[in-house]
Structure formats: C-alpha cells, structure tokens
Amino acid sequence: MPSNLADLDMRELQDKCRDRGIPWRGVKTAEELREALTNPTPGEE
Structure with missing residues (x-):
C-alpha cells in the first residue's frame, strides 16, 4: 500500500475515492x- 494512504484519515480517503469515481x-x-x-x-487498468 502506498505510504501516503496509510497517513490519511477517513475524510481524506473519502475525498480521494470520490475524485477517482470509486x-x-x-x-x-x-x-x-x-x-x-x-x-x-x-475497466480502470
């Protein structure tokens, strides 16, 4: 797992998912x- 994801809180992770359409x-x-x-x-690969 990329280290930057390990440092993010729930809100930041939700923002990243929303930005990527996940x-x-x-x-x-x-x-x-x-x-x-x-x-x-x-389909994302």
Whole structure:
C-alpha cells in the first residue's frame, strides 16, 4: 500500500475515492477505503 494512504484519515480517503469515481458511501472503515484505492476497479487498468 502506498505510504501516503496509510497517513490519511477517513475524510481524506473519502475525498480521494470520490475524485477517482470509486464508490465510498457505506464503507465503514478507513482500511476498506485504502483497499478500494489500491485495487484497480474493472475497466480502470
């Protein structure tokens, strides 16, 4: 995992997900958001 994601709080992670078009509503933990940001979604590769 990129080290910069490990340093972000929940709000910042939600902002990053929103900027990249990754669904983030309903995600309960920062760890799940980090995982979504590090795993490319289908069609994004």
